[in-house]
Amino acid sequence: MEVSNSNQVALPSMSLDETIEQIIGRFGWSQFMQAILVSIPAFFDAQQTFISIYADAVPKWHCNTFDTSCNPKSNICKLPRSSWSWDEPSHYSIISDWGLECASSFITSLPASSFYIGSLIGGFTFAILGDFCLGRKNLLYLSSLIMSVTALLTAFSTNIWVYSSLRFVSGLSRSSVITCSLILLTERIGKRLRSQVGTTAFFSYALGLLSLPAVAYTNRGSSWRILFLYTSIPAIFYFIITYFFVYESPRWLFMQGRDKEAIAILKRIACIEDRILDSYLSNIHHRQEIPKVNPYTSMKDLFKRNWALKRILAAMVIGFGVGVVYFGMLLGVGNLNFSIYLSVIFNASLLIPSNLLTLLFISRWKRKSSLFAFCTISGICSIICVMVGKGREGIQIGLELASFFCSSLAFNVLLMFTIELFPTSVRNSATSLARQAVALGSVFDPVLISIGRKNEFLSFGIFGLTMLLCGFFVIVLPETRGKALCNTMDEQESKDSTMV
Template sequence: MEISTAAHNLTGTNSADQESPGLDQDLPSLSLEETIEKILGGFGWSQFIQAILVAILGFFDAQQTFINIFADADPKWHCNFNTTCNPSSNICQLPKGAWSWDESSHKTIISEWGLECASSFITGLPASSFFVGNLIGGFSLATLGDFYFGRKILLFLSCLIMCFASLITAFSMNIWMYSSLRLLSGFGRASITTCTLILLSERVGKKWRGQIGTMTFIMFSLGLLCLPAVAYLNKGSSWKFLYLWTSIPAILYCIIAYFFVYESPRWLFTEGRDIEAKAILRKLASIEGNSLDSYLSSIHHGQEISKLNPYKLMKDLFKRRWALQRIIATMVFGFGIGLVYFGLLFGVRNLGFNIYLGVILNASMLIPTNLVTLFFIARWKRKGSLFALCIISGICSIICGVVGSRTEGILIGFELASFFCAALAYNVMMIFVVELFPTNVRNSATTLVRQAVVFGSVFDPILTSAGTRNKFLSFGTFGLTIFLCSFIVIILPETRGKNLCNTMDEQERMDHKIV
């Protein structure tokens, strides 16, 4: 797709510069990254459309991640005309005929399978299984996006696994089958956020990297915001329809969009597939004419990155001191953010509010969060903003654990403030991680950090269950964890405005040059 004149005007590209006679001659020697930066440095319509096509997958990701909030909820019940029953009674100590569900017994898995008196481990098993699947999938698929499948194929394969598993989940016969399918869905989902963010970031120049990376968070928040609406429309029906309504559109979109999405040209160069990479650069280019031809012709075989054994590169990632330090620091940091980010969303039922309203309020906070990230990420230093956001989120969450249930207005206010800061920190952290590691290990490194985020979320169903009796066990734990984890960001380098590197050696040389 050629970039239109209007797109060039939008990006502020000078047409005179594009047709400069000097660019028809031999160009000064540029590195591969510098050449790609020249070609993709602006932002045209082709890049924008491609970004939308990829970012929409985050919409479906959000719905499958948090669908358990509604499908696994404890339904409301009422007393039948029986003198031994009152609303404050323990439902497990009442005879079956003394009470009834307010709505259909098929509304959630709790009422359909008679799990109202089951342990918190059993009722929380499906949600925990999903995140355990995330952990398994992340470690299993981590290297495939860097070496075998690439960003595009792994992204769509992951989404299809997630959605097909979700579709089959609607036909579950018991809690064990249901939990197993949720684990499989989580396994597929493990690479979606990572591949989406990397594919978006690698197809634009450094000027637009932060803003375009934010698009996946915007779509994720829209997916979460729409989930309560879908659940409300399904209010009188079985939980199975909720899975059908969210999985079928996602499967259809994945199949159609696959044929229109381009692979990352940076990754193609690392694989030695220069012809394909140049063809995609031509389609995505923010310049045209003689300038584009000159830059493309200046890319020669010597600029390509030699193909290395994936396990050697992964070993190198842990062998080099600077890389190991970055991996450990970002994983610790990710654990703290993951515990709070997902914990506050799943813990909304402990606030005493309507579950639909509670999820909508939290999801609504993601809209301003993503807008703030979109407009200010280019100006913010990564380290300082992350540290400040996590400190504020931790303090607000701790206050939620201390404030009594009677002050519901104050409680929801601090909870939303904590979630806002944690969500904003999550956005900045993911962009920060992409910038910290070179192309040939970027997917693997980012996946490991995502695994730390998921590992934090595995504990959330347990903490949320404990929070029904004592809020500090959930909100207090969330706050203390993110507060303490925030200090490790101090040892990481600042990356704002820096070029992306393609190899470990190149990253090391650039870091030493900056120092």
């Protein structure tokens, strides 16, 4: 390269994607701080996603000593209320607080199901906003703030119906948190470290889940309302304070024709010499403009183009299976006759090594083969967990942990895989659809877990079978490891045709 009179470096003609790659290819301090700030919303998302494990728990009870007719194995609904008492204070969970111990499975599972139904609807409703008017950053913070404020209001619920409605709104708003975090991370990092940095959101999510049993155990003698207060108030302060320090995705800004804003952000996160940076930025100024993409047209293309339709449907089917097991294992730990605090801690602890493995090997793993293997092993372990039967809690919890571990690996790989399968113009929408398929799988978990207290096959058995069947759909997807990201549907289609 030669230095021109303007003290800039003469550069060969490059596409916009290649230019951005050269500017942000190195990972510096600014990008590191941005990765941390963008990953933390996943911490609070995990707390609200699984808070029902404790807030909606069915408390244990004991017979009062003065009543000899009471039997610990009796049906609690057939005993006089004066003959038994809760082991914990009555305000421990919504079940004991509102006297729902004899309510139907539909009623007791309604709050959790409402949350996941809200997540499902919100993903389809808000997904396009991340590709269109709001962008990655604004959608991330708006979703996270509404989720946290709703959680705060949930602490003041007066009955199961108000509680379920607020949980629905919370699920509706948080549906885009993980998706926006991942995309905002990956679109601002060069392809060399894109996969590794993207996993920081998974680590944050794992820490959020791991913190939940600690907060619940510390306040085990307090009301379930306190749990909502302790998990929502810090989140609200965080989102208000850090909003002004997080940058938008330069790629998305370029797609919206907001070049000046995109260039300003590239200057802040670049880790190259100023004279080289100026040359790259000059190259951007003289590039051919990318026409602003209509998001509705792009979404239409997502379903009109055969290759895109095949990819999104396959990703959604796999996501459904992953969601059934991933959320089912965590929500169903109460059915295994094991400590509800230790069970969640064990499962949450496994997210750390699963995320670490993803971080270390995602650049080496082939997406298709690794995703298929994780789905298969997870499904088999879940089915064997049922076959072992009750009375062998140690073996059961071991198989449950193995199944959850593999499902979390499958979840991580699926999200990274989906991000790489689609161009910038529809990446948020496509990833949200796959993410919402995961949410769809979780919608059925509370009901299956409730009826699974009498027949474990209706919970863990169905979890495993679903995962096994859905895993086979990975066969129709192309391998994406090490491939560059495209910006438009036409560019993606052209690139795929050239590769074929």
